[in-house]
Amino acid sequence: MNFVSDNVYGVDEAILSAMVEANDQLATPAYGADAWTKRALAKLDEVFECKVHAFLLTSGTAANGLGLSSMAQSFNAVLCYGDAHINVDECGAPVMFTGGAKLYGIDDVRGKVSSASVAAGLAGFVRGERDSKPSVVSLTQASELGTVYSRDEIAEIAELAHGHGLKVHVDGARFANALVAQNCSPAELTWKAGVDALSFGATKNGAMALEAVILFDDKLAEGFGHRRLRGGQLLSKGRFLGAQMEAYLTDDRWLKNAARANEQARRLADGLAKVQGVRIPLGCDANLVFPIMPQTLHHRLQAAGALYHPWPGMGPGVDCPGENEVFVRMVTSFATPSEDVDKLIAVALAG
Numbered sequence: 001m002n003f004v005s006d007n008v009y010g011v012d013e014a015i016l017s018a019m020v021e022a023n024d025q026l027a028t029p030a031y032g033a034d035a036w037t038k039r040a041l042a043k044l045d046e047v048f049e050c051k052v053h054a055f056l057l058t059s060g061t062a063a064n065g066l067g068l069s070s071m072a073q074s075f076n077a078v079l080c081y082g083d084a085h086i087n088v089d090e091c092g093a094p095v096m097f098t099g100g101a102k103l104y105g106i107d108d109v110r111g112k113v114s115s116a117s118v119a120a121g122l123a124g125f126v127r128g129e130r131d132s133k134p135s136v137v138s139l140t141q142a143s144e145l146g147t148v149y150s151r152d153e154i155a156e157i158a159e160l161a162h163g164h165g166l167k168v169h170v171d172g173a174r175f176a177n178a179l180v181a182q183n184c185s186p187a188e189l190t191w192k193a194g195v196d197a198l199s200f201g202a203t204k205n206g207a208m209a210l211e212a213v214i215l216f217d218d219k220l221a222e223g224f225g226h227r228r229l230r231g232g233q234l235l236s237k238g239r240f241l242g243a244q245m246e247a248y249l250t251d252d253r254w255l256k257n258a259a260r261a262n263e264q265a266r267r268l269a270d271g272l273a274k275v276q277g278v279r280i281p282l283g284c285d286a287n288l289v290f291p292i293m294p295q296t297l298h299h300r301l302q303a304a305g306a307l308y309h310p311w312p313g314m315g316p317g318v319d320c321p322g323e324n325e326v327f328v329r330m331v332t333s334f335a336t337p338s339e340d341v342d343k344l345i346a347v348a349l350a351g
Contacts, residue, residue, distance in 0.1 A: 001340045003268075003308040003330035005204075006174075006287060010335065012206030012257060018247035019208065022239045030236045032056065037242030043249040044200075044214065049187040053221035054200075055213045056241040057233045060173045061090045063199035063211040065097030066231050068136060070213075070220040071167040071197065074100035077132035078169075079121050081106060081113050084140050085171055097231060102132040109317025110282060111145025113137070115156045122164060137161045138169040141189075142178040145316060146265075146288030146329075151184050151193045158194025167217070168194055173201035176258035177286035191216035202248050206257045206334050210244040257334035261287035264332035264341055271345030278348070281319035289330045292319060297351060298326045304347045 002008050018036075028034050037056065044054045057063050064086050072078055078094065080087055082105035086094045095101060108117040118137055125131045137157060142148050149157075158168045170190065172178070175198065179189055190198055196217045202210040213228075215221045228234050235241060248254045269284035269291075277294045290311065298310070311329045321327045332341070 001304070001306040001344050003306065003332065003336075003340075003344070005331050006261065006333040007204060009333040011208045012247075012253065012334065014250075014253060015207055015244050015247045018243040019240055022243035025239070028239050030238065031234055032238035032242065034239035034242055036239045036246050040242045040245035040249065043246060044212070047186050047249060048190065048214065048216075049185065050191065050216070053215040053218070053224065055215075055224060055228050056238065056245060057211045057213065057228065058209045058235070058241070060085075060171070060199060060201055060203065060211050061093045062231060062233050063201075063213050064090065064171050065093040066224075066227050066233065067169055067197045067199050067213045067215075068094045068101070068138065069097040069099075069227055070215065070224055071136045071169060072098045072101040073135070074098065075133055076101045076135035077104045077125070078102070078136045078138055079104050079106055079113070079118060079134060079166075080138040081108060081111060081140065081143065083111070083144050084138065085144060085173070086138060101135075104132070104134070111140070111143030111147045112149060112153070113139065113157070114153070115160045118157055118160055134164065134166055136167050136169050138171060140171045140173075142174040142181075142286035142288065145282055145290055146284070146286050147282055148178045148181050148285040150182065151188050154189065154193040154195065162194060167196040167220075170195050170198045172198050173204055173211075174286060175201055176205050176254045177262055180255055180259045180262060181285050190214075196220060202244065202254065204333075205248075205254060205261070207244045207248055210241055210248065212245065258287070261332050261334045261336065264336045264338065265289050267338075268330060268332060268341050268344065271341070272348060275348045275351075279319060281316045287332045289332075290316060290327065291330070292321050292325055292327050295324045295326055297348060298328065300351055301344065301347055306344050306347070
């Protein structure tokens with residue numbers, strides 16, 4: 001019963017097969033000039049309903065750092081949720097890639113910032129050139145607490161940001177999970193809502209090692225190929241990234257995988273909600289469940305072999321664990337066995 005992360009599961013078979021097929025081809029052009037990459041980039045244009053500037057990479061940390069570097073210089077500030085992945089989980093990589101930009105964490109609830117909290121954050125920059133100059137608002141989709149930004153929320157934040165001359169970046173490590181949770185298209189949840197750059201994740205949703213920086217602003221793409229190379233992310237055997245992305249997007253596999261992961265999370269949340277003493281204050285928008293449970297139940301689940309994380313940080317913001325309670329994170333994947341969900345629920349109910 002492994003609910004530690006969606007990273008613990010392996011590679012989608014169709015994606016793995018595509019890589020094997022690419023491996024069998026000889027005399028293939030290197031550095032992304034191959035047929036797989038060209039087809040994959042064309043598919044990304046189709047997915048986002050416009051001509052995008054897409055750059056394939058191997059990790060989300062690189063995607064976030066390089067993406068932000070196109071919008072922030074050393075003297076700039078990037079506004080984000082206080083516990084955002086870019087702020088607490090990437091060992092300063094965004095600071096390194098931007099040459100020293102400051103990450104400014106905003107306190108808010110439910111894992112998301114709002115136009116009001118962003119406005120309050122911007123109001124704190126009053127020292128002129130003595131302050132770092134705000135240049136980017138970064139959102140995480142789905143958020144670190146599993147909540148999802150709606151297109152209206154993004155549009156409202158983007159309108160505020162653009163009105164102050166700032167760009168909008170989205171860390172979309174779980175973009176597919178956020179998308180299938182809503183009745184909208186990839187375009188509506190990104191550039192049509194005002195997003196300038198997206199870190200488009202695939203690794204957590206069935207790929208082996210695959211992310212992409214998607215730039216919707218033509219000016220941001222100027223020189224980005226050089227940034228990718230300097231950041232060590234231009235692979236000589238780039239066909240393996242192209243093959244992954246092509247298979248990921250073909251026949252909506254990325255959406256089907258995300259839908260299955262989300263469904264498993266909803267089953268898990270619904271089952272735990274029936275257990276006495278368990279609260280799920282954030283609901284279940286995507287493929288992450290954050291229950292507050294009694295310590296006794298937490299220990300019983302662990303003794304039964306359930307793996308998940310007690311969660312640090314600011315917490316849900318709308319509820320707090322009481323004495324002898326614990327706030328935990330459980331994550332489902334496209335490959336999470338239904339039997340594991342059923343077993344964890346059964347153990348929890350048996351108490």
